[in-house]
């Protein structure tokens with residue numbers, strides 16, 4: 001069975017444990033948690049007050065996880081140089097991905113806290129980024145988790161699962 005190594009980066013334990021179970025079910029993959037073997041602060045950009053997701057991906061790829069996949073799960077805000085922020089990023093058809101819970105939290109929009117909604121958004125974005133590592137590009141099927149999302153409202157419209165076409169692709173590529 002294929003293995004996914006989850007690397008928490010300033011992430012609350014309350015978000016991490018349920019995420020493992022949901023990813024195991026959605027992706028039919030073994031999920032293990034490992035502490036980062038690098039200093040996440042090396043990817044912090046002080047002028048932006050955010051963490052550079054490109055640099056995080058490079059560090060994650062250096063983690064000694066054999067041939068398994070590796071995904072950073074950050075509680076802090078991520079950016080790529082050309083964008084204000086990203087919910088996550090992945091290597092297309094590669095081994096590494098990173099997601100952030102930071103902008104999935106109602107708190108930063110001045111809305112009432114909703115831990116269940118936050119958790120659901122994080123699962124969807126984690127499954128989405130993992131889909132990219134299986135070589136999936138963005139999908140236009142209604143509710144497919146591989147639809148592109150720029151705003152949390154768009155994440156809320158998606159399911160946490162793949163549409164039948166994307167599912168078939170992932171099943172053909174896993175292992």
Ligand SMILES: [Zn+2]
Pocket residue numbers: 128132138148
């Ligand atoms: Zn995407």
Ligand SMILES: [Zn+2]
Pocket residue numbers: 139140141144145146147162163164165166
């Ligand atoms: Zn799809």
